[in-house]
Amino acid sequence: MDIAVCHGRIVLVGDASHVLIGPETAVVDVTGRYLCPGLIDSHMHVESTMVDLPCFAAGVLPQGTTTICPDIHELTNVLGMKAVDLFYQSARQLPLKVLIAMPVCVPALPGMEDAGAAVTPDLVRKAYESGRVFLQGEQMNFPGVIYGNEDVHQTIAAGMASGKVLTGHYASTDLNAGLNAYIASGITADHETTTSKGADARAMRGMYVQQRYGSAWLDLPQLVESITLDPGGDTRFYTLVTDDVTAATIVTEGHLVRVVRKAIQLGINPITALQMATINPAQMLEASRWIGSLTPGRAADILVVDNLTQFTISRVYCDGVQVALDDQLSHPVSGFVYPEWALNTVHLDLLTPLDFQIIAPSNGPVQVRVIQLVPDRVNTLLKTATLEPRNRCVNADPGQDLAKAGVFYRHSPNGTADKSRGLGFVSGTGFLAGTAYASTVSHDCHNLLVVGTDDAAMALAANTLIESHGGLAVVMENRVLAHLPLPLGGIMGLSSMETTAQGVQKIEKALSRIGCPHKSFEMTLSLLGLVVLGELHLSNRGLVALQEGQPPRFVDLILDS
């Protein structure tokens, strides 16, 4: 079987012996190998890798990812609609196809947190008019969808009017009334199911199941029974996505190819697994006339695969141009020069230990609400604990595995949220006495998050980031153990995937040195401020509790005695 390519498109699949071979025609003999369409990641956040788009492309192209649908709500939380422009501009010269998903939940929970911008239905409409975004990003406000929030439905209406495919984030376990209402709104894809029952419930209702296998949220093994236990079943509504993966995962295990391999390992037929990363997402995106199959008229995004079960890729073509050979980039990927405003986004005066002080109503023991972290899970648990104030100050208690946490608004020095902060307690870090961790990667508002067992250490960690325009930092005994600067919006660096992976590794080693027993704990911590998740989270406005069947609400840190 031959494939002929012209002007970046496949023009023939069959016998090309009649095709004129001119001096500029490249003939590649791939006898004995497999040719597959390039992989399509229909839901992901580039920001999770902490590298910028060109470095991301350079990292994932050799692994066969040729199309991504980045929901850029992280950078948009920092930069507003300018983030869409930055992504659009930085994607233009890339071989990687970047189908931008318009972020529609910025901030995730208006009224309960403050980001650098707010995306209104009107801005969404304007973005569609600009022609720079391809689909509608994840609608995280599922209660707003179900209970008829006006703004949420105006945003959905804007997407429908523009013919956009709408994607979801339905993080509830209600698979009847709630799920039906959510799908009935017009949202036809979702990556939040963590059970095969949830996958079944979605697919049978015409919602694409975006089976997630990220660095930390490893849902795929729990989902595949929806397919493997139903051998004759129709799998066209199943796709594979990464959602959030780190640079380290991409460097050591691979990007979407890792998910395809995992699916095969889990017992899914290799062809079916491949469909879930090619034709199925292409149909989901209503883009199958362009991408997702090796057929005439489609983009010549072609992988040469040596072994279908191991899914080892030896060559990658984008629009007919070879971009990678034997795991190495073989085509230049040009970097992007960012404007100063994109690299200077941590607008905070230096902090002092006093900024972390929590005052008790009296000097007796106090009961406090505690965010119980659960490693490798996105949700937290709402717990309580008893602490003994010292001089009316309620401090962290490493003995009980209780650290203090602070979230500081950092976006605009002029906004009404300036100087706002939330303080609380966190359990499950394992942090030793005198240690702290700080990060400006703190979903979704990306305010400055500081977690530690000592107010001075917390101030040092925070100030390290304020001075370097954002990033991650670990402090122990008044010393910065590790520091990864992330100047682009305070959430992404300008280094390669490998360098960034090493930087994160240093952070993780430092986290381990300060007592944390868990892997990739910086990812778990980065969700401490994600107030749309259950059960307890911390925003710059305070503690937010979210419990099944109830709207989110602010709760006091210290319980009434």
Added chain:
Amino acid sequence: MDIAVCHGRIVLVGDASHVLIGPETAVVDVTGRYLCPGLIDSHMHVESTMVDLPCFAAGVLPQGTTTICPDIHELTNVLGMKAVDLFYQSARQLPLKVLIAMPVCVPALPGMEDAGAAVTPDLVRKAYESGRVFLQGEQMNFPGVIYGNEDVHQTIAAGMASGKVLTGHYASTDLNAGLNAYIASGITADHETTTSKGADARAMRGMYVQQRYGSAWLDLPQLVESITLDPGGDTRFYTLVTDDVTAATIVTEGHLVRVVRKAIQLGINPITALQMATINPAQMLEASRWIGSLTPGRAADILVVDNLTQFTISRVYCDGVQVALDDQLSHPVSGFVYPEWALNTVHLDLLTPLDFQIIAPSNGPVQVRVIQLVPDRVNTLLKTATLEPRNRCVNADPGQDLAKAGVFYRHSPNGTADKSRGLGFVSGTGFLAGTAYASTVSHDCHNLLVVGTDDAAMALAANTLIESHGGLAVVMENRVLAHLPLPLGGIMGLSSMETTAQGVQKIEKALSRIGCPHKSFEMTLSLLGLVVLGELHLSNRGLVALQEGQPPRFVDLILDS
């Protein structure tokens, strides 16, 4: 399992016990039955039924057809772009979803025939801007696609720029270079394959196989091995279509439901067969967020099916409204009042026997080219025959089964084509001496076609139609045996499906009386003028030969001796 419907859309699939049942809520108990999505016919011509759109809807809704994609090139050949407006307006009040396919080949072969209008790329573009058409109709000029005809590619470009799905008509047996080029142009659906090999070749190249089972072109049984011999294969690119069915077929056997039943009889799993008439065409049309499945957010086009294998339908809902119960329409379908110009389209003065005279160069025997009809096939064969002129006139010879044929331009009394006509000989009719058949249903230009064994009989048949503004007529021994008036564009009547079927039946009985041994022969004759088909056809400009690998060309009726 419950289905809840609101405002014409499905809002819940699952357990509706929590749903409020108000005084205006209809509760329908269908325990023990199956619920299926309404059937979608993604390629068809309403004109083939000879009934107008409201009567068509009234006929097919009780049979479960809820969406059609009419390629209205027949009426457009007569009325030009006004046909699009007529269809759009007459569809507006119907429960049937009418997704108009923009006809792009009017006339089918410019320069070799004359229709009532010519559709240019610019008119196609304007139609897309009007928002009145949903997809691009069949591109019949496949040589034009393959060999780079400028107008053809401008039309394709117009469709792509508007995001339309482009449909095809690839009637060649070249499954390599030609088929690849055709698909590479961007056309992603085709109904012209007559072999399972052709079906395989299309589906594997990302082209939807629109498996046809019309009244006369019975391709489906020849195609299904593409599916039945590959039990685990992916069938998402296979659909079922009717293309051309008569009112009689619909009345006696059913519309698309007949094709679904046939597919099941041929060994296709009922669920797969149903997918080929629901979700598959919906995905092909990139309309699966609206139609094609019983899932939340989609139109409540629902069939209650009593028996899945027999596929017996007892109720039909369109947008949540019951339109049919037990094979009977249960919801009014309003008719449409047509303007006078749509009902008066046969612009011809009365003919005389002299209009059919063919003069020989000398009085000796002449060799003539003959159109050999093949019953139940769309193609003809190019044959030759020897005839003895009488007084230099070359006449039909019923003894050799040679009838005379004439095609008379009938559209505009002012056009350059006025008074143009083509004459020829036809074999395979079986017509007795002194008989004739006339029709203004003559694909695709719908000029006045007359076939007969006697010039006077031919004139009488022709004049019967000129006086009644078009239709079908059969003449024997100077008497009109049967006459079906079709005043709408000269190709459709204003009667119900049943009445029209009876009218056609009378024509068929009359055809049988005048000697024709074949069933539904009026359909075979209606393609006598379709010059895009091989091997020999007759237009108002003369005989057109089309042979494999050659462009179409005019040929002389009488061969040089």
